[in-house]
Amino acid sequence: MDCQVLVFREGLLTSVGHDVTFRVTSLSADVGDDGITVDLDAGSLRVINEAVKESDRKDIEKNTDKTLEVRKHPKIQFRSVSVVRDGDRARIEGDLTLHGVTKPISVEAHDDGQHWNAKVTLDQREYGIKPFSAMLGALKVKPNVEVTISVPHV
Numbered sequence: 192m193d194c195q196v197l198v199f200r201e202g203l204l205t206s207v208g209h210d211v212t213f214r215v216t217s218l219s220a221d222v223g224d225d226g227i228t229v230d231l232d233a234g235s236l237r238v239i240n241e242a243v244k245e246s247d248r249k250d251i252e253k254n255t256d257k258t259l260e261v262r263k264h265p266k267i268q269f270r271s272v273s274v275v276r277d278g279d280r281a282r283i284e285g286d287l288t289l290h291g292v293t294k295p296i297s298v299e300a301h302d303d304g305q306h307w308n309a310k311v312t313l314d315q316r317e318y319g320i321k322p323f324s325a326m327l328g329a330l331k332v333k334p335n336v337e338v339t340i341s342v343p344h345v
Contacts, residue, residue: 192218192341193214194229197337226271230267232266254323259290283299285298289320308340310338310340312335314335
């Protein structure tokens with residue numbers, strides 16, 4: 192299973208920062224006849240961009256932990272309430288708990304023959320997360336992040 196979070200920069204000093212791809216390194220999923228459950232450790236996001244220097248990776252990960260308040264909100268959870276399959280496609284409705292806020296989301300997934308793959312765009316602000324900002328706002332993270340997940344067939 193693989194889950195990645197893509198974060199995009201904006202502001203006057205975007206050339207100083209990086210668009211960042213994180214991999215969630217601690218997660219589990221239960222895909223069964225009665226639905227889908229995914230649990231992620233909020234403190235396990237690791238920068239995987241090769242262009243980002245090691246020292247910058249550590250700073251980015253530390254800032255991400257602060258932004259997500261991982262000590263207060265260590266878990267991210269998804270629980271499906273409805274899964275409708277149509278051939279190699281599925282529409283998954285469920286509840287996402289992020290940063291202590293639970294909201295309904297809808298996800299389109301497709302089957303590539305070996306994995307179910309999905310991508311969803313989330314607005315951090317809807318979950319009470321203030322997007323990271325530095326240098327008086329001249330470098331900041333866009334509110335919308337993209338989350339991709341790939342779950343192998345069982």
